[in-house]
Amino acid sequence: MTTLQIYESIKQIFPQLLEPQIIAEMNNAQDKFARRTHILRAVGDLQTLTTKVSWDLISGFVKLHEVELYSSTGIILRKEDESINHFIDGGKIIFYDTSSTQKITTIPTSISYIWVRYSHLPTALVTVATALTIDTQFTEAVLAGALETFYGRIPVAIGTDNAGNVVNAINLRVVGYWRSKFKEIEKDARRWINDLDSTEGDTIIYQDAGLVYLPHEAKDANVSPVSWT
Numbered sequence: 001m002t003t004l005q006i007y008e009s010i011k012q013i014f015p016q017l018l019e020p021q022i023i024a025e026m027n028n029a030q031d032k033f034a035r036r037t038h039i040l041r042a043v044g045d046l047q048t049l050t051t052k053v054s055w056d057l058i059s060g061f062v063k064l065h066e067v068e069l070y071s072s073t074g075i076i077l078r079k080e081d082e083s084i085n086h087f088i089d090g091g092k093i094i095f096y097d098t099s100s101t102q103k104i105t106t107i108p109t110s111i112s113y114i115w116v117r118y119s120h121l122p123t124a125l126v127t128v129a130t131a132l133t134i135d136t137q138f139t140e141a142v143l144a145g146a147l148e149t150f151y152g153r154i155p156v157a158i159g160t161d162n163a164g165n166v167v168n169a170i171n172l173r174v175v176g177y178w179r180s181k182f183k184e185i186e187k188d189a190r191r192w193i194n195d196l197d198s199t200e201g202d203t204i205i206y207q208d209a210g211l212v213y214l215p216h217e218a219k220d221a222n223v224s225p226v227s228w229t
Contacts, residue, residue, distance in 0.1 A: 001139045004128045009143055014150055022146070023125050029145025030122045030134055033182075037189040038063055038119035040133060045225035046093075046114040049107040054094040055228045060121035064088060070113040074219035082108055115225055137192075141185040148178035 001009075003026070010022050034040050040062075046055050067086055069077040079085050083099040084107070093116065097104045107114070122133035132139050152175045155168040 001136075001143060003125055003130055003132055006139070006143045006146070007128045010146055010150065013147070014154060017150070019128065023127065025146040025149050026142050027125050028149070029142045029182075030125070030132065032145055033134065033138070033141045033186065033189070034119070034121050035062055036186055037193060038065070039135070039138065039189050039193050040120050040122055041065070042118060042120055043223050043225040044116040044118060044228040046116065047227055047229045049111060049114060051106065053096070053104055053107060054092045057088070057091050057093060058118075058120070058226065058228055062119040062121060064093065064116060064118050066117040068115040068117070068219075069111045070115070070219045071110065072112040074113075074221075076218065077111060082111060084108060084111070113219065115219070116228070138185055138189050141182055141189070144178045144182040144185065148175055148182060151175045151178060
């Protein structure tokens with residue numbers, strides 16, 4: 001579903017709502033979906049390694065999944081070999097020396113690149129013309145999340161009284177339906193991203209059996225990381 005299709009679906013049910021109200025709830029729904037599933041992934045390239053040991057987390061950051069250290073030739077380095085590790089605190093990713101209690105002020109010169117793989121929030125919707133960031137197969141979660149909220153706030157017709165007057169009330173059954181729909185799509189997204197994360201997880205490479213260290217990976221030249229300054 002597109003942004004416009006979701007907007008029009010909500011507008012048909014709640015014609016009294018203004019576009020900014022609908023867009024705001026669509027943003028809340030897609031942010032909630034991204035936080036719960038970690039489905040939106042990106043690669044960050046930490047800059048100025050020779051003068052820094054900490055970087056602000058990029059706007060919209062949700063979770064850090066992996067940190068990769070590379071040599072000048074693009075070969076991946078192991079943190080234990082470089083005596084370096086990291087933690088997240090106060091909105092920053094901070095590196096420290098694992099072999100010393102002394103605070104470091106620069107990254108070891110053997111490390112030329114640091115890539116961070118992370119999940120993030122989607123691009124905020126501004127108007128119905130703004131494209132959704134979430135993969136098309138999961139965009140119905142935005143509709144489900146928004147409708148759960150609106151049905152939970154706005155009384156709708158649920159029948160008539162003895163005098164034939166329309167009775168308006170919060171329809172908890174419909175609220176529950178859209179909540180369940182959101183969770184169903186969330187589970188599908190979690191399975192999808194877990195399958196991507198576990199590629200070759202069950203494969204045994206016999207030629208590497210018994211090696212103290214497995215072969216080094218190389219930096220993927222096809223990846224265009226986001227600069228973290």
